[in-house]
Amino acid sequence: MHEKCGVVGISLQDRDAARPLYYSLYALQHRGQEAAGIVTHDGFQQHSHVETGLVGDVFDEGDLGQLNGENGIGHVRYPTSGALDKSCAQPFSVSFKSGSLGLSHNGNLVNADEVRDELAELGHAFTSDGDTEVIAHDLARNLLEEDLVRAVKRTMGRIHGSYSLTIMHDDTVLGVRDPKGNRPLVIGELEDGYVLASESAAIDTLDGELVRDVEPGELVVLHPDGTGYDSYQLIEEDSTAHCFFEHVYFARPDSNIDGTLVYDARRELGRRLYAEAGIDTDVVMPVPDSGRAFASGYAEAAQDAGVDVNFAEGLMKNRYVGRTFIMPTQDERERAVRLKLNPIKNTVKGKRVTLIDDSIVRGTTSTQLVELMRDAGAEEVHVRIGAPPIVAPCYMGIDMATREELIASDMSVEEIRETIHADSLAYLSVDAIAETLDQQRDDLCLGCVTGEYPYDIDGEATDREVERPVIQSSLADD
Ligand code: 5GP
Ligand code: MG
Numbered sequence: 001m002h003e004k005c006g007v008v009g010i011s012l013q014d015r016d017a018a019r020p021l022y023y024s025l026y027a028l029q030h031r032g033q034e035a036a037g038i039v040t041h042d043g044f045q046q047h048s049h050v051e052t053g054l055v056g057d058v059f060d061e062g063d064l065g066q067l068n069g070e071n072g073i074g075h076v077r078y079p080t081s082g083a084l085d086k087s088c089a090q091p092f093s094v095s096f097k098s099g100s101l102g103l104s105h106n107g108n109l110v111n112a113d114e115v116r117d118e119l120a121e122l123g124h125a126f127t128s129d130g131d132t133e134v135i136a137h138d139l140a141r142n143l144l145e146e147d148l149v150r151a152v153k154r155t156m157g158r159i160h161g162s163y164s165l166t167i168m169h170d171d172t173v174l175g176v177r178d179p180k181g182n183r184p185l186v187i188g189e190l191e192d193g194y195v196l197a198s199e200s201a202a203i204d205t206l207d208g209e210l211v212r213d214v215e216p217g218e219l220v221v222l223h224p225d226g227t228g229y230d231s232y233q234l235i236e237e238d239s240t241a242h243c244f245f246e247h248v249y250f251a252r253p254d255s256n257i258d259g260t261l262v263y264d265a266r267r268e269l270g271r272r273l274y275a276e277a278g279i280d281t282d283v284v285m286p287v288p289d290s291g292r293a294f295a296s297g298y299a300e301a302a303q304d305a306g307v308d309v310n311f312a313e314g315l316m317k318n319r320y321v322g323r324t325f326i327m328p329t330q331d332e333r334e335r336a337v338r339l340k341l342n343p344i345k346n347t348v349k350g351k352r353v354t355l356i357d358d359s360i361v362r363g364t365t366s367t368q369l370v371e372l373m374r375d376a377g378a379e380e381v382h383v384r385i386g387a388p389p390i391v392a393p394c395y396m397g398i399d400m401a402t403r404e405e406l407i408a409s410d411m412s413v414e415e416i417r418e419t420i421h422a423d424s425l426a427y428l429s430v431d432a433i434a435e436t437l438d439q440q441r442d443d444l445c446l447g448c449v450t451g452e453y454p455y456d457i458d459g460e461a462t463d464r465e466v467e468r469p470v471i472q473s474s475l476a477d478d
Contacts, residue, residue: 004250004397005090006031006076007104007185008202009166009173012193013226016040018067021074024195024202025055030252031106031198032076035089039102040072041171043224046100050075050089070193071173071224073166075104088130091168098143099170105132106198107162107183107397110455114471115158135159143169152176152219153234160468161455162243162396162445164214166196173222180241180454181216182396182445184257193226199255213258216240239464241445241454243396244433248387249358253293260437263293268436269386269428270297270356277426278302279382281352283310287369288317288341294386295356314347315369330364337368349377359387360427363407366420374421383422388430389413392451395460 006028010017021038036058037050047067051058055076075090093102109115112131115138120126124137138158142151148169162182167174175196177185188195188203189211195203200210214220217235222228242258243250253263270293280302286295299311321340353373360366366383373381389408393401403409407416417425430449434441442464447453452463 004031004078005104005106006198006202007073007106007164007166007196008075008198009073009104009168009175009196009222010071010193011173011222011224011226012070012190015070015192016068017070017072017193018064020190020195020206021067021072022055022059022064023205024197025074025076027202027205027252028076028198029055031250032078035077036075037089037091037104038067038072038074039091039093039168040067040069041100041102041168042069043171046093046095046102046168048091048093048102050091052089069171070226071168071171071222073102073104073168073173075166088128088132090132091166092128092130092132092136094133094136094140096140096143098140100168101136101140101143102168103132103136103139104166105135106164106185107178108395109134109159109161109163110395110457111160111468111471114468118471131161135163135165139167148172148174148221149219149232149234153232156217156235158469158471162241164198171224173224175214175220175222177214177216177218179217179235179237180239180445181213181258182241182243182454184246184251184255185214186256187211187214187220187229194222194229196220196222199251199257201252201255204254210256239440239454240443241396242437242439242443243445244437245359245387245394245448247437248433249290258437258439265436266293266358266386267297267300269432270294270299271301272432272436273356273384273386273426273428274298274301274305276429276432277384278305279354279384279424279426280307280309281354281380281382283312283314283347283351283353285312285314285347285353285355287355287357287365288313288315290359291355291357291386294358298354298356298384312344312347314344314353315341316344317341330362337365338372341369341372343372343376345376348373351378352380352382353378354382354384356384356386358385359390360385360407360416360420361390361401362405363416363420366422370421380423381421382424383417383420383426385425385427387433388427388449389416390448392448392460394448395453395457396445396447396455
């Protein structure tokens with residue numbers, strides 16, 4: 001299951017968590033539109049409401065009213081390429097001898113099948129083929145023998161891959177970030193409680209304060225009475241593997257991730273894009289919404305260099321069309337782009353235009369937009385992209401496309417330029433990404449742009465020394 005999702009967990013002093021969880025999921029809606037769910041605990045039992053659909057459609061007043069308890073977790077799930085499947089919607093919740101568990105997972109395990117096979121042999125029955133259920137069963141098993149902190153540590157020692165988790169064990173809410181910190185997870189403080197969330201924008205929505213990022217390999221345990229939290233650094237590794245694509249595309253611009261405000265990062269990437277591959281045209285135009293911050297940085301850098309360039313929002317977006325990726329066939333995807341974006345002809349006619357977007361995945365958007373610009377009378381159309389070519393798939397939770405679908409997996413930049421019919425095309429360098437995010441290359445996950453991954457993935461190359469846990473022996477020791 002390759003999912004990019006949003007997770008949240010909340011513990012409050014004297015107030016039900018359902019409503020703040022609901023608002024948080026609204027703030028994280030961009031991270032997943034297929035399904036949404038909340039699981040709360042009232043001190044005696046769990047309450048759960050999980051359904052396919054957008055947050056606003058999944059919950060009504062009555063649903064929120066029955067989600068009793070001051071502690072809870074929530075989840076929004078991204079559409080995967082497969083059919084809608086409610087058994088994979090989250091939070092995943094289950095009751096064991098060791099208590100009740102709820103789990104919300106953002107990321108993707110690389111060795112889920114190995115852990116699942118072993119647990120199945122030990123008698124665990126699985127209801128979905130998702131990796132989140134694997135984590136739940138492993139944790140439940142460990143909880144029979146260990147206290148909470150040790151049980152989480154043991155599970156972390158067995159699973160390999162990317163995970164930001166919010167977990168509820170009875171009425172205790174926990175947050176866990178994988179040892180490489182691949183997906184974001186932050187802690188926030190409210191007047192009357194604490195929040196764990198994928199992005200700080202969720203904390204802002206609740207009028208809270210961002211405390212800090214959860215550290216890679218850290219477990220954060222919120223006090224069920226909402227008065228504080230405890231931190232345990234359970235696993236330490238030499239390098240991290242923060243996903244750069246969170247900053248480029250996925251996260252909200254108003255979120256702060258691993259010390260960087262996403263909006264600032266995108267603007268700086270745009271500035272660097274001009275420095276590396278700037279071309280002077282009459283108009284610089286963002287592809288809304290994802291290209292906006294890049295284009296404003298790009299145009300600003302051009303203006304700083306004394307170029308008289310016109311920054312124009314010349315593409316109008318129809319807000320009511322879902323993300324193009326939801327469309328299953330190529331034909332429908334193409335129609336969706338046309339539905340979604342319409343040029344303001346006056347800003348384009350007779351002009352040399354530079355279109356700025358954050359990324360090219362299949363090439364659908366750029367191909368359509370270049371054609372649209374020409375139809376609207378543009379004299380030249382240049383395309384500048386605020387990320388390097390995406391040459392390989394993501395196994396870490398961003399389900400962008402298979403290798404065959406990725407236009408850059410087997411085409412040079414010049415071949416792509418020809419395919420999308422642009423007068424020129426340039427991408428940003430990998431080094432510009434690392435410098436802008438103030439990270440060493442080795443502390444980022446760059447798998448989709450280098451083809452070398454920071455995890456041990458079957459059939460793929462790795463860019464560092466990584467090993468999967470050996471599953472069969474791990475039950476015996478520690
Ligand atoms: P393409 O049309 O080349 O397949 O996709 C590029 C466009 O999709 C860009 O405008 C970019 O903002 C957006 N995009 C990039 N990655 C993703 C993704 O993982 N999901 C969705 N929905 N859009 C993406
Ligand atoms: Mg876009």
